[in-house]
Each structure stands twice: as structure tokens, then as C-alpha cells.
Amino acid sequence: MAAIDGKILLKNNDCYKEYDKMTPKGIVVHSTGANNPNLRRYIAPDDGIIGKNEYGNDWNRPGEDVCVHAFIGKDKNGIVRTYQTLPFDICCWGCGGGSKGSYNYDPAYIQFEMCEDDLTSESYCKAVYEKAVALCVYLCKKYKLSVSNIVSHKEASERGYASSHGDPENWLPRFGYTMDRLRKDVRERLEPRTLDKKGFKKGDKGLGVLAFKQLLILAYAKGFVKTRVKNDDLYEEKTVKAVNELLKGFGYRESGTAGERLIKKLYRKLR
Numbered sequence: 001m002a003a004i005d006g007k008i009l010l011k012n013n014d015c016y017k018e019y020d021k022m023t024p025k026g027i028v029v030h031s032t033g034a035n036n037p038n039l040r041r042y043i044a045p046d047d048g049i050i051g052k053n054e055y056g057n058d059w060n061r062p063g064e065d066v067c068v069h070a071f072i073g074k075d076k077n078g079i080v081r082t083y084q085t086l087p088f089d090i091c092c093w094g095c096g097g098g099s100k101g102s103y104n105y106d107p108a109y110i111q112f113e114m115c116e117d118d119l120t121s122e123s124y125c126k127a128v129y130e131k132a133v134a135l136c137v138y139l140c141k142k143y144k145l146s147v148s149n150i151v152s153h154k155e156a157s158e159r160g161y162a163s164s165h166g167d168p169e170n171w172l173p174r175f176g177y178t179m180d181r182l183r184k185d186v187r188e189r190l191e192p193r194t195l196d197k198k199g200f201k202k203g204d205k206g207l208g209v210l211a212f213k214q215l216l217i218l219a220y221a222k223g224f225v226k227t228r229v230k231n232d233d234l235y236e237e238k239t240v241k242a243v244n245e246l247l248k249g250f251g252y253r254e255s256g257t258a259g260e261r262l263i264k265k266l267y268r269k270l271r
């Protein structure tokens with residue numbers, strides 16, 4: 001899943017014009033609090049994908065005292081997409097301030113809005129949540145952010161760094177999505193799990209390895225891996241490399257170990 005599907009910078013927003021540079025320290029997750037899931041409600045001009053705002057109330061205008069780095073919502077065909085709307089290294093005007101300060105400035109957080117619908121569609125909520133996870137993973141990787149610094153507007157306000165709002169906890173938990181779950185999902189993507197703790201590993205030799213390498217040879221022939229291994233019974237460096245390619249492709253940690261789970265997955269893929 002793409003973390004960012006499009007980019008329309010809101011250059012006419014006063015926030016963009018101020019262009020306060022920042023080094024991101026975390027992420028604030030918002031939801032809009034209004035029943036309008038369409039990106040075009042907030043973003044303009046139309047790039048042919050999001051559709052045109054017919055009411056002139058988008059945020060790409062002077063005089064709006066609010067702006068965020070990205071939005072997640074529907075394009076004109078109802079497909080849920082993530083659009084970047086500010087450079088990620090300038091301060092946004094997303095969360096207001098609290099007793100200790102504001103995550104708009106120091107420490108400055110990247111902030112995005114999830115466009116609410118009428119809060120009754122589970123499938124829409126799920127699609128938005130998954131895009132939010134993907135965006136957080138991307139941003140955490142790119143800016144080396146700590147997952148514990150991903151907060152909702154509500155949590156930011158409880159920490160004293162935002163105005164008093166309840167988003168997006170007014171919405172996500174209706175379908176079982178919480179901020180703790182979001183942080184857990186992001187953490188898991190950033191630190192892939194180990195598929196097999198036990199299995200063939202570097203230095204192993206024998207009939208079992210020979211049989212497993214036949215699968216790797218087949219995987220190479222089918223283009224599933226780029227590393228070509230020798231047709232023998234030794235689990236050497238190239239076998240490790242091919243196994244890690246597979247593990248990475250399946251979304252697991254590159255442990256170099258080929259156990260029962262990997263072999264089953266590979267077998268299913270080759271069938």
C-alpha cells in the first residue's frame with residue numbers, strides 16, 4: 001500500500017506562506033469532525049483524481065487559520081487516498097496549544113487529518129485506518145520518529161500540547177481501532193517479526209538442505225528471488241541471501257533462517 005498517493009501543496013494557505021522550518025519530533029493524528037469524507041472538501045486545485053471543490057471552501061486559501069501536512073479521504077471515485085498538503089519539514093497549524101505548548105511548533109509534530117464520514121461505515125473507517133498506519137510507518141522511517149510520539153489530537157491535548165479536542169477517538173474506537181492499536185501496528189511494521197526461530201541456517205548441510213534448495217532454484221526460475229543458488233546440499237552465503245529476499249518479500253525479519261513456516265509459504269507460492 002502506498003503511504004502517499006498524491007501531493008497538492010496548499011500554497012495559498014497562510015501557514016504555507018509563513019514557512020516555519022522544523023525538524024519533526026512526532027505525529028499528531030486528527031479526524032476532521034465533519035461529515036465529509038471527500039479530499040476535495042479540503043484540498044484544491046483538482047488534480048483530476050480528487051475532484052473539484054465546487055464551494056470554494058477548501059483550505060488552499062488565505063485567511064484559513066488551520067493547515068495540516070496530509071489528508072486521508074476519498075477521491076472523486078470513492079477510493080481512499082492519502083494526499084500530502086504541506087512539506088513535512090515546515091510547521092503546520094493543526095492542533096492549537098495547551099498548558100505546556102503546542103505540537104505545531106516546539107516540539108513540532110507532523111500532523112494529518114482523516115476525513116470523517118457520518119461515522120457509520122466500518123469499511124471506510126478500516127480503509128482510512130490502514131492508510132493512517134501506512135503513513136505513520138513511512139514518516140517514522142523517513143524522520144526516525146519514535147512510535148511512542150504518535151499521538152491523537154486528544155492525547156496531545158491531555159499531554160498539554162494541543163487545544164482540547166477529542167479526535168479521532170470520537171470515531172476510530174467505534175470499529176475497534178484505538179491509538180494503542182495504531183502504535184502497535186506501526187511498531188510491527190517497523191520491526192518485522194521473525195518468521196521461524198528454528199530451521200536451516202548458514203553452515204547446515206545434508207539432504208534436507210538439498211531438498212530446500214530445489215525450492216529456491218524453482219523460486220529463482222519463476223522470478224521470485226534474484227539470487228541463484230547452487231544445486232547442492234550446503235546452506236551457504238547465497239542461500240542465506242535468497243532466504244532473506246523471500247523473508248523480506250513476505251514482510252518478515254531477514255533472519256537468514258529457513259524453517260517450517262518459510263518452507264510452507266514458499267511451497268504455496270510455487271504451487
Ligand SMILES: [Zn+2]
Binds near residue numbers: 029030094167
Ligand atoms: Zn484535531
